Amino acid sequence: MPWPLATVLEFGLTVAATLAVTRRLGRRAHAFDTDEERATMRTLAFATQAVSTLRQGLTAKTAAKVLRSLVTQSAGLAAALYDSRQLLGFQASAGSRAEAHAKHLIQDGDEIRASLLTGRTQLVKLHSGEPAGDCPLRVAVVAPIVLEDRPVACLVTFHAGEPSPALLRITSDLAELLATQLRLQRADQQQAALVRSELRALRAQISPHFIYNTLATIASFVRTDPERARDLLTEFADFSRRAFSGPASEFTTLADELVYVNQYLTLEQARFGARLTVRYHIEPEVLSTVVPTLLVQPLVENAVKHGIERRPGNGTIVIEADDQDDECLITVRDDGDGFRAPLDLGEHPGALANINRRLNQIFGPAHGLEIESTPGAGTSVSVRIPKYRPGVKAS
16 A cells, blocks of 8 residues: 655655664774674564554553663663653663662653753753662653754663764764654554544535435335335435444445445436446456445446436446456446546545545555546546555455
């Protein structure tokens, strides 16, 4: 699944931050001991682990997972993560005796959070005015984690003495790497919110006129054909449940989407009677293809509303799904009035523009809606859906 531009840029920042840490460690390799040389080799592995962990957000649980790897990357004796309110986690490096500092963390908190608010990497002296006991730590490096120009958390590395400029930069670069993952997590949340919003918008565009006409049609069968009225009422109840429940998954199978389409057309055929003929040409190989939710039904509703309903006499809607190697070609065709002027989906405010935008976001610009129309002969709307795309799956 293609990533949005913002996500691509953030991934570039991740790579840049990771390489920066690697370069810092690499340039100092001769001055470092063996553990820190090994830390250089583990930097990329740490970045990969941080990607998957911090995409869940920064919490005490995710901080604990990240710190286990991060403490070795920092070349410090221990590391901690704070948000603006509290300590999220503390991890001492193996064999360092730095775990003895755990009892001093409460005293550190106020000064570390004050350093966080400055938005700059700073040094904090430890154990000032209190006995150090058996704790070997004397200096903390506080590097802010900045989102949207605001420090929201900080990475703290702990050292036995004054850290070198290279170690300061390593801590700063690691904090930037963590910030990049949190930006990606926020981008994921915003993308999910956009999907839910667009699904709600598509559901909201189901015409009240359609609902009124359907209920009127069912009422007309109550006396003349009670059994059909009951069947239509059942179809309408299930259709309404699907249509007006909370946003479903972003994806579904073509088979499930066609069930929803068939319910809609069953209700419309009851209203139009012999005026509306529906034909399906669906190749079985594509029924399991994963498609964006509410992809086909709005196309069919558009064909009924702007094609069949406006045309005097009978009309036909054809729904096709063809197997074309690694793609599924879906086409909704009507023989209604059609139109002459090209439809600019970039300016069109309705369901078609919504669907086209979602297709572009998910599969790229080559997979938008293709619309052909001839006045007096009808309209055809097609879309090509890749059968297999990473990240695209029905829940």
